[in-house]
Amino acid sequence: MGRSCSCFNFFLYLCKMAGVFRRCLIDWYFVMKRLFLLVALMAATGMGVAQKAQEPETDPVILNRIAEWQDLKFGFMMHWGMYAQWGVVESWSICNEPWIDRKGMPYVEYKQRYQALNKTFNPTKFDASKMASLAKAAGMKYVVFTTKHHDGFCMFRSAETDYSVAGPECPYSRNAQPDITLDIVNAFRAQGMWTGLYFSKPDWHHKDYWAPEWATPDRNVNYDITEHPRRWENFKTFTHNQIRELTHNYGDIDILWLDGGWVRPEWSLNDETLPWLGCYRRIQDIDMDVLASIARSDNPDLIIVDRSVGGRYENYRTPEKQVPDTLLPYPWETCMTMGDSWSYVPGDHYKSTEQLVHMLVDVVAKGGNLLLNVGPDADGNLPREAVERMEQIGGWMDCNGVAIYGTRPLYPYCQGNVRFTQSKDGKHRYAICLIEGSQTSVSFAIPYKVKRVKCIAPKNKRTVKCTATENGTLVDIVAAAPQYYAVTVEF
Numbered sequence: 001m002g003r004s005c006s007c008f009n010f011f012l013y014l015c016k017m018a019g020v021f022r023r024c025l026i027d028w029y030f031v032m033k034r035l036f037l038l039v040a041l042m043a044a045t046g047m048g049v050a051q052k053a054q055e056p057e058t059d060p061v062i063l064n065r066i067a068e069w070q071d072l073k074f075g076f077m078m079h080w081g082m083y084a085q086w087g088v089v090e091s092w093s094i095c096n097e098p099w100i101d102r103k104g105m106p107y108v109e110y111k112q113r114y115q116a117l118n119k120t121f122n123p124t125k126f127d128a129s130k131m132a133s134l135a136k137a138a139g140m141k142y143v144v145f146t147t148k149h150h151d152g153f154c155m156f157r158s159a160e161t162d163y164s165v166a167g168p169e170c171p172y173s174r175n176a177q178p179d180i181t182l183d184i185v186n187a188f189r190a191q192g193m194w195t196g197l198y199f200s201k202p203d204w205h206h207k208d209y210w211a212p213e214w215a216t217p218d219r220n221v222n223y224d225i226t227e228h229p230r231r232w233e234n235f236k237t238f239t240h241n242q243i244r245e246l247t248h249n250y251g252d253i254d255i256l257w258l259d260g261g262w263v264r265p266e267w268s269l270n271d272e273t274l275p276w277l278g279c280y281r282r283i284q285d286i287d288m289d290v291l292a293s294i295a296r297s298d299n300p301d302l303i304i305v306d307r308s309v310g311g312r313y314e315n316y317r318t319p320e321k322q323v324p325d326t327l328l329p330y331p332w333e334t335c336m337t338m339g340d341s342w343s344y345v346p347g348d349h350y351k352s353t354e355q356l357v358h359m360l361v362d363v364v365a366k367g368g369n370l371l372l373n374v375g376p377d378a379d380g381n382l383p384r385e386a387v388e389r390m391e392q393i394g395g396w397m398d399c400n401g402v403a404i405y406g407t408r409p410l411y412p413y414c415q416g417n418v419r420f421t422q423s424k425d426g427k428h429r430y431a432i433c434l435i436e437g438s439q440t441s442v443s444f445a446i447p448y449k450v451k452r453v454k455c456i457a458p459k460n461k462r463t464v465k466c467t468a469t470e471n472g473t474l475v476d477i478v479a480a481a482p483q484y485y486a487v488t489v490e491f
Contacts, residue, residue, distance in 0.1 A: 065254075085117055087346045090151070094111045124380070129187045143193055220262055220278045449473055
């Protein structure tokens with residue numbers, strides 16, 4: 001009896017232990033299930049962010065703003081900084097790449113002298129209102145201004161660095177109002193123009209981008225980010241803080257134009273952009289999700305142009321110094337120099353007014369905008385040649401702007417020396433015939449059968465004749481006075 005009881009008790013003990021073990025198994029199962037779900041959620045969230053950044057913008061607020069920007073057609077860009085004192089290419093001459101020409105000066109000496117240009121930059125003749133008035137008269141509808149180029153010198157007051165026009169070492173800081181960006185924004189906004197701020201993501205003056213401990217073999221960060229992650233985090237914080245300053249201290253900014261396309265996430269690399277990363281191929285992800293969130297916290301409809309990167313934060317493309325051969329399936333803007341250089345260079349070769357008007361018409365007929373750049377000199381003046389061309393473009397735009405602003409492409413877009421546009425509602429169609437030199441009589445064909453056309457620019461009396469052809473209509477125009485640049489008709 002005693003032995004049987006002991007066996008029974010032992011059996012109960014085994015059952016009890018089995019129950020405990022079963023509960024442990026159940027608890028372990030649920031813990032592991034929660035852990036698995038948590039890991040899966042984190043992975044899915046991460047994947048979602050990556051996909052979101054790679055996809056085009058879908059926010060209707062931003063898309064509507066892009067459509068409004070497409071109506072503007074013609075913008076004014078200024079590359080201006082301390083480099084104007086030397087009349088050299090902006091920033092690039094301190095970059096140690098084979099194509100850079102420093103006229104034989106040793107690199108270290110050149111870089112030291114260049115980086116000290118902040119101590120002599122004093123553009124006493126700078127007049128933002130005069131610049132804005134001239135741009136407005138030229139028919140330009142928005143401005144993009146270089147607040148900071150790759151050399152790191154800031155044309156705005158920044159709490160993040162004294163390397164700026166407002167820094168104590170810069171003579172212009174003694175001006176009553178030394179923040180040049182503030183003057184630019186206020187003056188152009190007063191003319192009813194959109195305001196855009198150019199900003200370089202790389203900063204060759206910052207110790208956590210070009211670290212002074214190591215050589216700078218090329219344009220890229222000069223240390224291994226994986227070995228020094230804190231330094232890169234410091235640089236990201238610095239960059240984000242400067243973006244906060246630019247998008248919070250100057251009112252409602254319309255465009256944030258980001259340059260330095262080698263600072264980009266890994267997913268965005270392709271055969272064209274991979275060589276930009278230089279000899280070490282270091283990924284320099286500036287965390288655009290955070291940057292964009294900061295930039296839009298006070299500007300929810302801000303257009304962001306993260307140049308060449310693609311995805312959600314390149315709201316429109318910016319082919320540089322080139323005009324596409326045909327229409328493009330996305331919003332775009334040709335950024336073009338009026339001379340050969342982006343920044344001021346004495347004796348620069350400026351494109352003729354005829355070339356510039358033809359380029360504007362060609363860009364607009366293909367669905368793009370033209371952002372035309374001029375570099376002010378060290379005193380703050382726009383070069384005389386640029387002023388003359390802007391005034392002449394403005395004269396043509398005064399008469400012909402109806403065929404430019406707010407228009408969309410009209411098939412066949414381009415035909416010989418004729419370009420076609422139409423109003424957004426399709427009720428007004430325009431043919432713009434590009435003229436070489438001055439002509440009193442012009443003949444051109446349009447691939448539409450029409451009985452009459454209406455000449456734009458009525459100040460110059462014209463006789464117009466339309467002749468039906470097998471493929472459309474031949475238009476003959478004889479003017480009382482010479483016609484320049486281009487003739488526009490509505491049909």
